[in-house]
Amino acid sequence: MFFKLNPTTGQPLYLQLMQQIRHAAETGALQDGEQLPGIRTLAEELVVSPNTVAKAYSELEHEGILELRQGSGAFLTLKRRTRSLTDHVQVARRRLRELIEQLREHGLMDEEIRRAFEAELLYPAEVVRK
Amino acid sequence: MRNTPVILTHDLTKSYGTVMAVHGLNLSVEPNRITAFLGQNGAGKSTTIKMLLGMIRPTCGEGTVLGKRIANAEENREMRRKVAYVAENKPLYSYMTVEQTVRFASSFYSDWRADVATKLLSEYRLPNKRKVKSLSKGMRTKLALLLAFARRPELLILDEPSEGLDPVGIEHLLQTLVAQSADGVSIFFSSHQIAEVERVADHVCILDNGRLLVNASLDRLLQSYRRIDLAFRFPPPEQEFRIAGVERIRISGNALSILASMNAEAVVERAHDLNAVSVEVAPVGLRDIFLETVKEN
Numbered sequence: 001m002f003f004k005l006n007p008t009t010g011q012p013l014y015l016q017l018m019q020q021i022r023h024a025a026e027t028g029a030l031q032d033g034e035q036l037p038g039i040r041t042l043a044e045e046l047v048v049s050p051n052t053v054a055k056a057y058s059e060l061e062h063e064g065i066l067e068l069r070q071g072s073g074a075f076l077t078l079k080r081r082t083r084s085l086t087d088h089v090q091v092a093r094r095r096l097r098e099l100i101e102q103l104r105e106h107g108l109m110d111e112e113i114r115r116a117f118e119a120e121l122l123y124p125a126e127v128v129r130k
Numbered sequence: 131m132r133n134t135p136v137i138l139t140h141d142l143t144k145s146y147g148t149v150m151a152v153h154g155l156n157l158s159v160e161p162n163r164i165t166a167f168l169g170q171n172g173a174g175k176s177t178t179i180k181m182l183l184g185m186i187r188p189t190c191g192e193g194t195v196l197g198k199r200i201a202n203a204e205e206n207r208e209m210r211r212k213v214a215y216v217a218e219n220k221p222l223y224s225y226m227t228v229e230q231t232v233r234f235a236s237s238f239y240s241d242w243r244a245d246v247a248t249k250l251l252s253e254y255r256l257p258n259k260r261k262v263k264s265l266s267k268g269m270r271t272k273l274a275l276l277l278a279f280a281r282r283p284e285l286l287i288l289d290e291p292s293e294g295l296d297p298v299g300i301e302h303l304l305q306t307l308v309a310q311s312a313d314g315v316s317i318f319f320s321s322h323q324i325a326e327v328e329r330v331a332d333h334v335c336i337l338d339n340g341r342l343l344v345n346a347s348l349d350r351l352l353q354s355y356r357r358i359d360l361a362f363r364f365p366p367p368e369q370e371f372r373i374a375g376v377e378r379i380r381i382s383g384n385a386l387s388i389l390a391s392m393n394a395e396a397v398v399e400r401a402h403d404l405n406a407v408s409v410e411v412a413p414v415g416l417r418d419i420f421l422e423t424v425k426e427n
Binding site for chain 2: 007008009010011012013014039040043044047048049050051052055115118119
């Protein structure tokens with residue numbers, strides 16, 4: 001697996017790493033039970049603080065995507081819950097594709113659609129959580 | 131493993147006549163982390179580091195390094211055994227060869243790791259038989275760094291370690307910092323290079339004009355700072371956005387650009403209430419956070 005972190009985007013590196021591992025799991029690039037590099041190995045490879053890798057791994061363990069085994073490393077665990085999440089993502093992608101097609105038919109440019117999405121994404125998140 | 135701060139200062143101050151080099155510094159550096167001490171040239175970084183190591187006397191205030199008081203000569207000696215320090219000007223004996231320098235240094239430290247020294251000598255491609263005085267600036271820096279990295283200190287204090295290094299040298303340096311951190315060494319390094327800080331630092335302290343302006347985890351900084359660009363159908367109601375966390379507001383026609391250090395959600399909510407026709411929220415990199423913080427000061 002190759003990960004590529006970009007420090008200048010303003011997005012914390014541990015979040016970038018989490019997203020890339022999650023994405024690799026969703027697409028099947030990483031398989032159930034597959035072992036990820038150790039914290040030290042990956043930190044040296046990516047030239048990031050070991051705490052960055054440790055934080056990403058520990059958050060992913062919390063989400064149930066990784067299992068950390070004392071002394072032997074991190075393993076991908078696609079439990080049923082994770083698999084159904086993967087399915088949800090696939091369904092969501094299809095629905096988004098349909099919605100975007102409709103918006104395009106209404107004459108919206110891709111740039112305008114993107115802005116509208118980003119604006120809405122930040123706004124209601126707090127409300128949904130409550 | 132230590133769980134108290136490796137560096138702690140209270141009101142640490144150094145003045146030269148009427149010039150305040152360091153002003154009431156309250157610094158707290160946590161163990162098992164890479165902490166970057168970020169500031170422009172002349173911000174007071176080297177003065178602070180020299181006070182921490184007991185090399186210059188504070189005008190007032192106090193501090194501890196690894197729990198040892200910096201102003202106490204006896205405690206200072208104990209502390210220096212567990213701290214590896216690389217000075218800004220990388221002082222070395224120019225008449226010695228690389229090999230002699232390494233052997234000389236190794237005789238002073240009980241925590242010396244000969245295997246690491248050998249490994250770094252070949253990684254850094256340092257010519258063993260060459261005299262220090264004939265080394266390039268970059269090679270001198272590498273040699274000075276090697277002398278610190280070949281020990282197993284509790285704390286590494288590096289003053290502008292990347293100064294004079296080419297891109298390959300900087301890459302080696304950052305890799306070594308990461309490896310040292312994985313070995314459990316706490317690292318405190320000063321720098322004015324955003325690009326290296328944002329890659330390896332866990333924690334960022336921003337010093338400007340002798341004052342500590344930011345002391346926060348890099349992740350937390352990046353997660354709380356946001357740039358919010360708004361557009362209205364009428365001249366923007368700027369006053370409505372002067373709320374806590376909003377650092378700067380710029381206006382151009384019907385567009386408003388806001389930099390927030392926190393509370394971005396509240397700004398967006400207000401924008402919706404005021405019928406903004408476009409709301410864009412973007413993360414802000416360390417470069418902009420640094421430039422903005424320094425400008426405000």
